[in-house]
Amino acid sequence: MRKNIRHYFTPTASLMRKIAIFGGWLLLLLLIQSTADIGAGLGRTVPALLLTAVSALGFFDSEKVGAVAGIAAGWALDAYSGSTVALLPLVGFCIGYFSGIVAGRLLPRGILPWGVCLGAVSVINMLCTAIGAAVTMPALRPLALIWHTLLPELVLTLLWGIPTGLVTRLLVRIERKIPTHRNNNE
Amino acid sequence: MNRFLKNKFFLITLAVALTLSLSATILAVMGVNDPVRNLFGTITLPVRWCASKIAEGIDGYRVYFNKIDELVEQNKALRDENAELREQLAESELAARQDDYLREYLDLPWLVNDWSLTDATVIGREASSYRTTYTLNRGSLHGIKKGMPVVTAQGVVGSVAEVGLSYCRVVSIIETASSVGVYAKRSGASGLLVGDMKLRADGMCLITYIEADADIKVGDLIVTAGTGSIYPAELTVGTVVELIPDDVSRMLTATVRPAAELEGLGEVMIITDYQIKPYSYDDIDPSLGEDTDAEHSEVTE
Incomplete structure (x- = not known):
């Protein structure tokens, strides 16, 4: 048991580096998503940058990194936006973990196969928005919601997801290339 | 599995x-109020403020390069409107003086809005697609409570929906869930201001339940009714830009452009307290009375 706890919770240099690089990237995306008016031209909707990055982290790094990043990103997004239905920690976890599970098993680890995950993230995010809107605004007309919010959001997530995924992949590669102390000693 | x-x-x-x-x-x-969320909101406040300022700067450049022609046209239209408003101001000053005189002469009580205001800065906008909410840098520490109205010099922005220790979230009036009692300043035609998913993208909202034969037209100024609402009366909401008759319900629906510029919102005021009270004659500026008396004596002479 003691061995297991040490395995999971010892703050190694590699773990701290991952937290700093990926945490910083997720924080930057959170600020961009919630502050910059990137959806002004398309129905004032917001692309799911954070969930896209979580999926890319799970896919290009590992399911463990994806799951933890998903929980943290989902919780921060919920806390930041103050939504009543706090589904995002669970959704973020599922996206991060299962993106990592399919990578290398069902799909090869490449940017094109990751497109499948991006599509899935866009649809899942759309469903989350629909649930949130239905709970917060029961009098909403479903057609208006689909046409003016859900579809623009889907398109924006797909468009913005590509650069977000590429940058995330680049960060994963950079993080892996940084030599650890142990490597240096060797 | x-x-x-x-x-x-x-x-x-x-x-x-x-x-x-x-x-x-x-x-x-x-x-x-979730204490962990509250703590997160309070800790990230400086980061949000910095991000908001950076985004504002970037957005300023975007507007400068993309909308320069639109801004030139808008500037010309505003100059014309300014000249017209100056004329109207001179007329209304005269009307106000006459009103002061008549009220005093007939011993009518004056009803005024007595407001307490707190200034606030917008430090973020909500990160979801179906709601327009803003995060302000004022919270329960500054005496802010849920439901307090938020305004700018131009008009109503919305109301406080959630309060944290040092921040609060504001739901704008174009939000689909909000509904506010309003009327046209010119004619008194009343209705209910509601958000609309389609118009929200253009920064506009709707007035529903206007009587089909009501005296309302494009360009009318819309103000809050103050009846049973969280908003005090006579707050400017916006102007009518389109009227749509509904033959089935025999009602009118009006599209309204909010007076407050919700896009690029920066500084706002939170109305922390308001009451409508009779204006005491002791509060009347004595010089105003002397002027009206002098005018009155001139007229009688």
Whole structure:
């Protein structure tokens, strides 16, 4: 048991580096998503940058990194936006973990196969928005919601997801290339 | 499936995710302020403020390069409007003086809005697609409470929907869930201001339940009614840009452009307290009375 706890919770240099690089990237995306008016031209909707990055982290790094990043990103997004239905920690976890599970098993680890995950993230995010809107605004007309919010959001997530995924992949590669102390000693 | 259930990492992280999701949802449904969220909101306040300022700067450049022609036209239109308003101001000053004189002469009580205001800065906009909410840098520490109206010099912005220790979230009037009693300043035609999913994208909203034969036209100024609403009366909401008759319900629907510029919102005021009270004659500026008396004596002479 003691061995297991040490395995999971010892703050190694590699773990701290991952937290700093990926945490910083997720924080930057959170600020961009919630502050910059990137959806002004398309129905004032917001692309799911954070969930896209979580999926890319799970896919290009590992399911463990994806799951933890998903929980943290989902919780921060919920806390930041103050939504009543706090589904995002669970959704973020599922996206991060299962993106990592399919990578290398069902799909090869490449940017094109990751497109499948991006599509899935866009649809899942759309469903989350629909649930949130239905709970917060029961009098909403479903057609208006689909046409003016859900579809623009889907398109924006797909468009913005590509650069977000590429940058995330680049960060994963950079993080892996940084030599650890142990490597240096060797 | 069994593979996942035997995986300790999967089970632990799933439990954490479920706990975070459920606890936050249950607390929100119960109307209790989540202390962890509150702490997160307070800690990230400086970061949000910096991000908001950076985004404002970037947005300023975007507007400068993309909308320069539009701004030149808008500037010309505003100059014309300014000249017209100056004329109207001179006329209304005269009308106000006559009104002062008549009220005093007939011993009519004066009703005025007595407001207490707190200034605030917008430090973020809500990160979801179906709501327009803004985060302000004022919270319960500054005496802010849920439901307080938020305004700018131009007009109503919305009302406080959630209060944290040092921040609060404001739901704008173009939000689909909001509904405000309003009337046209010129004619008194009343209706209910509601948000609309389609118009929200253009920064506009609707007035519903206007009588079909009501005296309302494009360009009319819309103000809050103040009856049974969280907003005090006579707050400027916006102007009518389009009227749509509904033959079935025999009602009119008006499209309204809010007076407050919700896009690129920066500084706002929160109305922390308001009451309508009779204006005491002791409060009347004595010089105003002397002027009207002098004018009156000139007229009688």
